[in-house]
Amino acid sequence: MSEDYNPDKVIDSREAACPGPLMDLIGQVKSAKSGEVLELKTTDEGSKNDVPDWLDKAGHELLEVVDQGDYWSIYVEKS
Amino acid sequence: MSTKICVVGGGSGGTIVANRLADNLRPELESGEVEIVVLNDTPYQLYKPATLYMAFGRSEVSEVKRPVEELLDPRVKFRQKKAVSINPEAKTLDLASGETCNYDYVVLTTGSKLAMEDVPGLKEAGHHFYGPEGSEELREELANFDAGKIVVSVIGVPHMCPVAPMEFAFLADDWFRTRDKRDDVEIVYTYPMNDIFGMDPIADWARPLMEERDIKTETFFNPEKIDPDEKVIHTVEGSELDFDVLVAIPPHKGDDLIKSADLGDGEWVDTNQYTLEAERANDVYVIGDAADVPTSKAGSVAHYESGVVADRLASQARGKTPTARYDGKTVCFVDGVDGDKATFIQFEYGEEPDLPEESKLIHWAKHSYNEAYWLTAKGLL
Numbered sequence: 211m212s213e214d215y216n217p218d219k220v221i222d223s224r225e226a227a228c229p230g231p232l233m234d235l236i237g238q239v240k241s242a243k244s245g246e247v248l249e250l251k252t253t254d255e256g257s258k259n260d261v262p263d264w265l266d267k268a269g270h271e272l273l274e275v276v277d278q279g280d281y282w283s284i285y286v287e288k289s
Numbered sequence: 290m291s292t293k294i295c296v297v298g299g300g301s302g303g304t305i306v307a308n309r310l311a312d313n314l315r316p317e318l319e320s321g322e323v324e325i326v327v328l329n330d331t332p333y334q335l336y337k338p339a340t341l342y343m344a345f346g347r348s349e350v351s352e353v354k355r356p357v358e359e360l361l362d363p364r365v366k367f368r369q370k371k372a373v374s375i376n377p378e379a380k381t382l383d384l385a386s387g388e389t390c391n392y393d394y395v396v397l398t399t400g401s402k403l404a405m406e407d408v409p410g411l412k413e414a415g416h417h418f419y420g421p422e423g424s425e426e427l428r429e430e431l432a433n434f435d436a437g438k439i440v441v442s443v444i445g446v447p448h449m450c451p452v453a454p455m456e457f458a459f460l461a462d463d464w465f466r467t468r469d470k471r472d473d474v475e476i477v478y479t480y481p482m483n484d485i486f487g488m489d490p491i492a493d494w495a496r497p498l499m500e501e502r503d504i505k506t507e508t509f510f511n512p513e514k515i516d517p518d519e520k521v522i523h524t525v526e527g528s529e530l531d532f533d534v535l536v537a538i539p540p541h542k543g544d545d546l547i548k549s550a551d552l553g554d555g556e557w558v559d560t561n562q563y564t565l566e567a568e569r570a571n572d573v574y575v576i577g578d579a580a581d582v583p584t585s586k587a588g589s590v591a592h593y594e595s596g597v598v599a600d601r602l603a604s605q606a607r608g609k610t611p612t613a614r615y616d617g618k619t620v621c622f623v624d625g626v627d628g629d630k631a632t633f634i635q636f637e638y639g640e641e642p643d644l645p646e647e648s649k650l651i652h653w654a655k656h657s658y659n660e661a662y663w664l665t666a667k668g669l670l
Contacts, residue, residue, distance in 0.1 A: 228525050233446050235512050236481065240525055242325040263483050267509045 214277065215273060215285045217249035218242070223278050224253045226231060231257045232264060239270065247273065250284040276289045291646065292323050292606050295382060295390060297372045297546070298398035298614050299329030299357035301666060302576035302591035306396055307616070308668030309599035314606055318364045325364070328382070328390070329357050330371035335420070336618065336662050338588055341453055343424035344431060345460050346394035348659075350421045374549030377570035383549075394572045394602055397428075397558060399544035401449060401578040401586060405542040408444060411516030413647035415537035419449060420456060429463065430534055436473035437533030443480050444523065444565065445507050445540030446487070449578065451585045452634075454478065454538050455495050456625040460539050461536075462502045463628030476503070477530065479510035491623070491634060494644045498626055512537075543579055563614045565598050574598045582617070589620040592665060598657045622655040623647075 218234055222236050223231035231252040238248055250261065261284050265272050273285035294310060296303050307327050312551040317323040333354045337476040342348040358367045371385040374396065382390040403419055405412040416430060417423040442460045458478045464470040478485065478499065485499070485506050499506060511525040515535065522530045545554035552569055553559040559568040567573035576598055577591035584590055595616050601611035616637030624631035631652040634642035645651070664670040 226355060229446060229487050233481065236525060240511075240513060264509055264526075267483075 215247050215249065217285065218246040219248045220251065221248060222251045223257075224251050226254065229260070230254070235261060235284075236264070237258070239268070239286070239288055242286055243252045246288050248286045248288070250286065251278075251281050252284065253281045255282075259282065261286070291321055292317075292393045293391065294323065294325050294394045294396070294602060295392040296325070296327045297375075297382065298397045298400060298579075299327055299331075299334050299367070299575075300398055300400050300591070301334070301588050302398035302400075302667045303327055303329065303355060303396075304334060304360045304594050305592060305595035305668050306398065306576060306599050307365045308362045308666075309358075309596055310602060311364050311452060311487065312668060313599055315364075317606060324366070324501040325359060325365045326368060326390070326392075327357065328368050328370045328372050328384070330369070330370055330385070332356055332358070334360060334666060336659075336666075337419065338450055338453075339595065339662075340421060340424045340657055341418050341450075341456060341460070342570055343421065344418045344427040344457070345464055346428055346432070347669035350425070353421060360663065361669070370374075372546055374568075375546055375552075375573075377550055377567075377573055379454055380572065392572075394574070394575045394605065396576060396598055397544075397546070397552075397567070397579050398603070399579045401543060401556075404445070404540040404542045405537075407542075408512055408515060408537075409513075409537060410517045411444070414520065415535045415539070417537055417539055418453070419539075427536065431461070433662075434474070434534060435470055438475040438477065438531065439536060440479065440522065440532040440536045441476045441536045441538075442510070442512060443470060443538045446481055447586050448538050448541050450585050450621070451487070451587065452491065452621055452623045454480075455499075456623060457536060458499065458504050459502070459625035460628065462504055464529035465627065466665070471503075474631060475505065475649075477505045477507060479507040479512075479530070481509070481511045483509050483619070488634075488661065490641050490644060492633065495623075498647075504628055513660045541578075547579065553581060555581075559623075560616065562646045564601065564611070565594055565615055566595065574602070582615070584617050584619045584636075585621065587619055587621050589618075593618045595668075622651065622658075624652055624655050 247278040276283040416427040562582040578586040600613035604611040630647040632647040
């Protein structure tokens with residue numbers, strides 16, 4: 211369940227167009243510590259593909275993509 | 290009491306909006322009902338798109354700089370002052386000189402600045418072409434480069450002139466090809482996203498051209514630090530890339546004035562994409578890179594936005610309801626293919642561009658516009 215993730219950082223990129231949300235996430239992952247959980251809030255549907263692809267390349271874990279109705283929450287754990 | 294309109298910034302957006310206003314409000318300016326003031330911290334305006342060509346010896350400093358005062362309508366007052374903060378409630382600007390400047394309406398055209406220091410090692414190891422000094426240094430580097438690896442790396446997004454990095458890669462390819470050095474020079478272009486550009490039609494246009502010209506590409510490439518001694522880029526993704534010359538598109542930042550009044554969450558002003566008014570303050574308009582509207586940080590955006598803001602402000606100064614609206618119009622040339630071929634893109638909000646085939650005709654149209662740019666800055670073109 212998404213509420214169990216208790217994110218260490220919440221990145222609100224709602225209304226930002228591509229590539230805003232992913233770049234916002236990358237910026238925050240840089241400064242996060244190993245094991246920290248980040249929540250990316252996005253209204254850009256493209257993020258549902260871009261973010262998992264980038265996480266795969268960068269070696270971080272995708273925990274869950276949650277449809278919140280008018281936006282998506284993407285939960286990520288820094289490796 | 291006259292209506293005072295302050296324009297903060299003497300770049301493209303600043304001089305165009307001031308000159309268009311002076312034209313629209315000629316009777317009111319002459320009767321003293323309206324006053325227009327432009328504030329800029331330096332006496333010069335820089336035509337930034339042309340600095341790309343300086344790196345290849347195709348343009349000189351004298352061609353990319355003009356005194357702001359010479360570009361302005363004589364009825365516009367120019368003050369060489371740096372505005373450091375804004376108080377939208379009191380309608381005042383604090384100047385670095387310690388003075389306070391009041392306004393009835395203010396237009397923020399504060400642009401963006403390079404933040405080389407945001408990436409450790411970048412300042413020591415990286416070159417850029419976003420200003421005369423950087424381009425002059427890069428020109429010397431290229432002029433004396435015979436063999437090795439050049440990495441053109443887009444580090445900061447968003448950045449000025451979004452297509453400029455790929456233009457640089459094409460121009461570098463031609464530069465070394467025409468000097469019979471291309472077989473000894475490897476060119477690598479890197480981009481932070483999972484493609485070579487953020488808009489699919491442009492990526493689809495450029496990809497085969499880069500492949501044909503042996504311009505190598507790396508995607509999902511986000512430099513975290515640079516080792517200036519070993520000349521290696523280390524990325525957030527955990528990869529490494531060595532280089533002999535690093536041409537960086539550094540992270541960009543907005544003016545500190547934006548943060549002084551919490552006008553946006555990050556570097557840019559939270560701006561209504563149609564009216565170009567700041568969302569968090571009254572009687573504040575925003576033009577160009579400083580605005581967070583969903584289009585490119587391109588000179589053409591500042592150009593088209595300026596006409597809209599001038600129209601709206603002229604209506605307001607006359608006590609009428611402003612109706613002009615910015616539809617997101619953006620135009621960019623994409624130059625440099627084989628040194629003398631270009632295409633162009635044009636789109637509005639929500640649209641994707643359709644690129645014509647690159648040609649010499651479009652290349653010369655681009656260079657003709659570069660020559661004519663100063664008429665745009667004067668609000669005439």
